[in-house]
Amino acid sequence: MENDKILCIMARTISSFKLEDALGKAYDQQSLSKEEIVFLLSLKEEGEVKQLFHVARSLRQRYFGDKIFLYGFIYFSTYCRNYCTFCSYRAPNKLCQRYRKTEGEIMEAAQSLAESGVHLIDLTMGEDPFYYLKDNGFKSLVELVGRVKVETGLPAMVSPGVVPKQVLIDLADIGVDWYACYQETHNQQLFRWLRPNQNYESRLEEKYFARQSGLLVEEGILAGVGESQIDIATSMHAMQDMGAHQVRVMSFIPQRGSPMGDWLSPPRIQEMIIIAVLRLLFPDRLIPASLDIDGVRGLQERLKAGANVVTSLIPPHAGLAGVAQASLNVDDGCRTVKAVLPVLEEVGLRAAKVEDYGRWIKNEKDELVKKDI
Ligand code: SF4
Numbered sequence: 001m002e003n004d005k006i007l008c009i010m011a012r013t014i015s016s017f018k019l020e021d022a023l024g025k026a027y028d029q030q031s032l033s034k035e036e037i038v039f040l041l042s043l044k045e046e047g048e049v050k051q052l053f054h055v056a057r058s059l060r061q062r063y064f065g066d067k068i069f070l071y072g073f074i075y076f077s078t079y080c081r082n083y084c085t086f087c088s089y090r091a092p093n094k095l096c097q098r099y100r101k102t103e104g105e106i107m108e109a110a111q112s113l114a115e116s117g118v119h120l121i122d123l124t125m126g127e128d129p130f131y132y133l134k135d136n137g138f139k140s141l142v143e144l145v146g147r148v149k150v151e152t153g154l155p156a157m158v159s160p161g162v163v164p165k166q167v168l169i170d171l172a173d174i175g176v177d178w179y180a181c182y183q184e185t186h187n188q189q190l191f192r193w194l195r196p197n198q199n200y201e202s203r204l205e206e207k208y209f210a211r212q213s214g215l216l217v218e219e220g221i222l223a224g225v226g227e228s229q230i231d232i233a234t235s236m237h238a239m240q241d242m243g244a245h246q247v248r249v250m251s252f253i254p255q256r257g258s259p260m261g262d263w264l265s266p267p268r269i270q271e272m273i274i275i276a277v278l279r280l281l282f283p284d285r286l287i288p289a290s291l292d293i294d295g296v297r298g299l300q301e302r303l304k305a306g307a308n309v310v311t312s313l314i315p316p317h318a319g320l321a322g323v324a325q326a327s328l329n330v331d332d333g334c335r336t337v338k339a340v341l342p343v344l345e346e347v348g349l350r351a352a353k354v355e356d357y358g359r360w361i362k363n364e365k366d367e368l369v370k371k372d373i
Helices: 002-015 019-027 034-041 046-064 103-116 129-133 137-152 165-173 188-194 200-212 229-242 268-281 291-304 337-346 354-372
Strands: 067-077 120-125 156-159 178-180 216-223 246-251 288-290 309-313
Touching (some): 165 200, 200 229, 216 268, 216 354, 229 268, 288 291
Parallel strands (some): 067 309, 216 246
16 A cells, blocks of 8 residues: 555656656756656657657767777576576576586687677676586686686676675686676565575675675666566666666566566567666666677667667677577677677767777776775
């Protein structure tokens, strides 16, 4: 009852908002309330959505000009101990592409991505028992990431799931740049359904600890998994509180053999609006346009909504999978720098130089150290 009352007051407040006022505030980089965020997320009329995208692009231009960053992706182990309801790689699923790459295979893929012109190597795994249970498993993980960083000369992001705190310290000590770990939602009830038997607080806390340890942090949400617009607004504020350096949204894609296998993927406009609102709230942060949902065909619309990083570039014919779309555009070579560059050009954008990205990372890491002092 109390909840209904809050929603009712919120709806009345939201109906009194004007688009120009909310966009004007965002353009002037004033903070937006939860109600204002919900108002923007609720836009339906095409002209209004275009205005939102326009302001999002102006803010991107203010901080990044026409430069876009490109991330190479290596999903080096698809084994996982968890039972996430939305994921193909959940422990009991026999219908997914299951593999664990050797160090040699990972190094080869990393070199090939580096030579293709990516700005960062993202090393991702499920919570693979090999690393979690094996003696010294995390030691070998840290060494592996260190080797990728040294041999490619590129910044590295690691997405290993929730790991012991010492692993984050060790990663930071060897100069790893990013820790990515997605909450998917900041509605705790929904979290429990999406990530059964996982601890909401520890997952969230891990990112605060990573940041304190000197790692840049990526947080992310899933769209179309039963969340409300208030939940999305709550997530956006949680990302701000955390001081996330990269903020991601991805549309849910149903996975064969998972409990949500017969759910529908949400209309894409929802993801685009979330990207644009993220840009209003995080004008100088990184926001991915992931190739992992609609492949290269979906890249333009994400860039037009204000994204500034192309993620999930995968070397073809290396036996590597994507996450939500395991094989889409992988072996046909469309998730490569070569395939993406003409798309950037079509929308008046271009790939940044490796040095541009290095500078951005350095500034942000220096800021972390200053805050620590
Ligand atoms: S989302 Fe990640 S943690 Fe959850 S089942 Fe999939 S790979 Fe494992």
